[in-house]
Amino acid sequence: MNHSIIDNLHWRYATKRYDSSKKVPQDAISIIKEALRLTPTSYGLQPLKFLIIENNAIRNELLSFSYNQKAIVDASHLIVIASLTDIPTQEIDDYIENTALTRDIPIQQLSNYSNFLKQTINNLSPIEKKMWAQKQAYIALGVLIDICAQLKLDATPMEGFDSDGYDYVLNLTEKKLTSTLVIPIGYRHSEDSAQYWKKVRKSSEELFEEF
Numbered sequence: 001m002n003h004s005i006i007d008n009l010h011w012r013y014a015t016k017r018y019d020s021s022k023k024v025p026q027d028a029i030s031i032i033k034e035a036l037r038l039t040p041t042s043y044g045l046q047p048l049k050f051l052i053i054e055n056n057a058i059r060n061e062l063l064s065f066s067y068n069q070k071a072i073v074d075a076s077h078l079i080v081i082a083s084l085t086d087i088p089t090q091e092i093d094d095y096i097e098n099t100a101l102t103r104d105i106p107i108q109q110l111s112n113y114s115n116f117l118k119q120t121i122n123n124l125s126p127i128e129k130k131m132w133a134q135k136q137a138y139i140a141l142g143v144l145i146d147i148c149a150q151l152k153l154d155a156t157p158m159e160g161f162d163s164d165g166y167d168y169v170l171n172l173t174e175k176k177l178t179s180t181l182v183i184p185i186g187y188r189h190s191e192d193s194a195q196y197w198k199k200v201r202k203s204s205e206e207l208f209e210e211f
């Protein structure tokens with residue numbers, strides 16, 4: 001297929017080795033931040049926090065909780081997507097207030113929706129709330145992978161890390177957050193052999209059904 005979007009998706013790969021001498025420029029970081037801010041989430045609640053880490057000392061500490069994947073320290077930046085471990089009622093009140101302010105509508109008009117949201121969320125068990133928040137992190141991951149490809153930046157989605165270790169180093173537990181996904185971003189090393197691997201994907205016949 002001949003299209004720049006598809007070409008960029010072929011160009012990207014889960015980069016194993018980064019060129020530590022190259023830094024992602026600030027304007028690209030700003031685009032990534034705005035894309036993550038605009039990422040849709042269920043009910044729009046955004047139970048997420050994005051940590052953008054350049055600091056080498058922190059990244060060295062995180063390396064020991066990352067199965068020694070050197071991308072953690074060699075990439076230009078490390079993005080940690082953290083999700084809320086609980087969805088307190090205050091989160092919903094804040095969302096409703098933001099909606100009223102943003103759309104310039106009286107908050108009373110949103111009271112039915114607010115009650116609906118509170119009831120829906122409070123029906124979930126603590127573990128279901130945590131898992132629901134983590135699902136939202138994966139939406140942001142999808143957006144991030146695509147944005148990086150379109151910007152011709154390399155990125156490595158990672159689940160292979162010790163979340164408890166990250167939570168400890170980044171003081172996430174006290175903020176009622178947990179590290180859910182880790183994504184080093186930067187520029188591939190010219191000797192990263194993974195850039196030449198052919199993409200392994202199911203065929204369209206296997207993946208799609210059209211009616």
Ligand SMILES: Cc1cc2nc3c(=O)[nH]c(=O)nc-3n(C[C@H](O)[C@H](O)[C@H](O)COP(=O)(O)O)c2cc1C
Nearest residue numbers: 012013014015016069156157158159160161199200
């Ligand atoms: C949610 C998720 C977690 C992943 N975790 C890791 C990881 O910890 N380390 C790693 O090297 N690759 C990781 N990968 C990369 C996948 O193995 C890779 O995306 C997949 O094999 C497809 O290859 P491609 O991305 O190079 O096209 C992860 C990918 C995803 C989407």
